[in-house]
Amino acid sequence: MTAPPPVPRRGALALLASTQLLLIMDTAIVNVALPSVGEDLGSGSRGLSWVANAYLITFGGLLLLGGRVADLLGHRRVFLGGLGLLAVASAAGGLAPGADALVAARAAQGVGAALAAAAAFALLLLLFPHGPARHRALGAFAAMGGLGGVLGTVLGGVLTDVLGWRATFWLNVLLAAALAVPALRILAPRTAAAPRGGFDLAGALTATAGLGLVAHALVGAAEAGWLSARTLGAGGAGLALLLAFAAVETRAAAPLVPPAVLARPALRLANVLAALAQTALFPMFFLVSLYLQSVLGYAPLGGGLGLLPLSLVVVAVAPQAGRIIFRVGLHRAMTLGFVLLCAGTLWLALALTPDGTFASTVLAPSLLLGAALPLVMVTTNVAATAEAAPEETGLASGLVNTSQQFGSVLGLAVLVAVAAARTGDTTRTGAAGAARAAAETAGFRAALLTGAALAALAALLSVRLHLPERAAAPEDRMPDPY
Template identity: 85%
Template sequence: MTTAPGPRRGALALLASTQLLLIMDTAIVNVALPSVGADLGSGSAGLSWVANAYLITFGGLLLLGGRTADLLGHRRVFLGGLGLLAGASAAGGLAPGAGVLVAARAAQGAGAALAAASAFALLLLLFPDGPARHRALGAFAAMGGLGGVLGTVLGGVLTDLLGWRSTFWLNVLLAAVLAALAGRLLDHRAGRPRPGGFDLAGALTDTAGLGLLAAALVGAPEAGWLSARTLGAGGAGLALLLAFAAVERRAVAPLVPAAVLARPALRLSNALAALAQTTLFPMFFLVSLYLQNVLGYPPLGGGLGLLPLSLVVVAVAPQTGRIIFRLGLHRTMTLGFVLLAAGTLWLALALTPDGSFTGTVLAPSLLLGAALPLVMVTTNVAATAEATAEETGLASGLVNTSQQFGSVLGLAVLVAVATARTGSVDAARAAAETAGHRAALLTGAAFAAGAALASVRLRPPRPVPSPGLKVSGRP
């Protein structure tokens, strides 16, 4: 059913704001970690799990969250995810010690997975495939890019003025506001439940497998890639994912139907979505480290150094639909990956121990800002175009899982490359760290170049007609 433009815009603003909240949360907590450690007396290992617990449950539950939204109702799961996120954030704000805080972060990740998968599915239902969906996905990309920088800035300001606990209470406030707006902007029939059984065995093996694999990846830089902990968690995760594949072949109502995975465009676009994040997510981290550790910027200055990139994302993202219309989906995707590879390569070669933000980082970061929405929007379009109304949560869970694991894998691999290169250079600290950052970014550029070559093979999927999604007509 076609809905009025006004209510649809309101619903889109709500869903895109949810994306901003989830991206912003990760950046805010990362900035606050040193203050958390000083207050709770936690060492570096404990602090790493404050961040990692969120990533593990977020990555492990996205696929299950999307499928659950298909079965129980997208609006209902969306509100449940926001409620869990708010409750867990309150527990984090009151945490008396590091153990409680890590548990709260794990619960936050679970709530974020439910909210993210169902919000993306609601967007797919609200905007059938075509220019309207391209514009909506552009808004999502813009808010995601803005969320990273806004989180870094707010994290520094709130931690300095009100203490690290205020960053968790901000989540409570924003999640409550979004939930209240959802009651007004999304009709109670939005994304209503679909009939079908629940694949319990598939849900358990998939969630446990993805969670263990995420745990192995995020812990590998600290424990070592060949350590017993990394190999044990990674091996167990892969074994459970193989068990999941076996379960799905026999399940009456599989969590991921074989017919869905048989779609070539879906498989390739999910792989490309993962490769995009393998380059993009570590790039933000490495640029911030370079600005702070090598050039001597304060943490807030390191975050603000990414502001020009984010402003370009906000400017280009709404135009992505027009670019797709003029060039075609796969050409726009290839262009995005070429720009991503070129920008990352330029940034890597520009780094010097005595560089400056304007002379070293600014120009290549602007190119990367143009590349980000092109690759994010096109991979999302291709990954979801063939999804029926009954599969929107599943399609959302798959592409979100691909992006999350690309982020985790990219950060683990590129940080390992940077660390190894830094340790092998016999030079002053600034020169050694610069060499490490350069090696990591060159690796990221290679990933992006490989994705550009692979994207040429993409054949535009045929969109599935959608009945549309009802939104509330109330103002």
């Protein structure tokens, strides 16, 4: 076969990586706008929390199903459908007359994001074969994800201050349309694999409901309490449905997740490591921004800009991840990434002081974390998708995206709870000045130390990861499927 033309592959990578930027940015940008939403719509803290949580629940609950639907119906079709739903739901959010309508719009946004995210990642796996080309593509994904987190924080502050919180939703409409138009040209139609034995409806229902209820329990635990009836009820029901899902999959003619796929040891461990990476990483962004604002006194925009050096390092290091994997091997590069993540989080925790400055507390360890982030993200994604056959790309995408999303949700819930427990009653009783700052700093430090422990656990587990030998076709012999 002749070598594929480079321009379509580069254009497709730019398109798919930009989609990753949009989805990560959407999570951050709305969080920044929440206080303004509450003032405008008269919503209390509980209503505001569900503006964020509704998105997380549907996004996390539908990623697995979205990946499998993309395998069956066509990745381009599901990708465009997800972007379209995201745009329509964002417009509904921009027009929402009240908190209830906004929560419904956010839930619909999560559905669209799950479809677009799973299909985009599957398209990347199809477009770039296993090997250096995929490593570079995943590096671009990691770079855009890191950039999206900071852009979301910065743009959220700017748009909310200048145009109001509704502008953050209309930005999503414009960006989704800007991605859909070139997608029609760059991503050629592709026939989906016909499902054998029909669609696994029982598996789809039990998996989606189970994941959604578990996500509901996690995101609501901080508000309702970890041992509350609501948290235990939702979590228990979700786990029961996931057990039912496991039983259904052993009997289904065309299972949503074939048991043979989950029987692969490397795949299971890679997904656990992907979840642990996000459990340590995702809360760190939130905690650092909160520390800069509540302890050091930065404005919301300044808190977001404080993460800019970290993101610049991510953008610089991510394209080199493929070379590092080639030089030292996948599992060594992964272990190095988790060691750097542990060291950076530990350094950050010990550097925090109630009377510090950005330069003396956050700057240096954040640069180390910026180097760790793309290494752990790229290597865990490579390992989690390396054994996927072409007809399993959506499934592999859904699995690793689900692992990462639930790692993010679990990490934020647990680490925020650790911070609150360590802070104690100081902030609730109205303590002022030095006492309040010291208590909050102690809480952030305890949470980050927990994150460092999770990163250390992941580093130890990564040593056990060994992918089976496989013959990857040279890049210049692989046909470009698009």
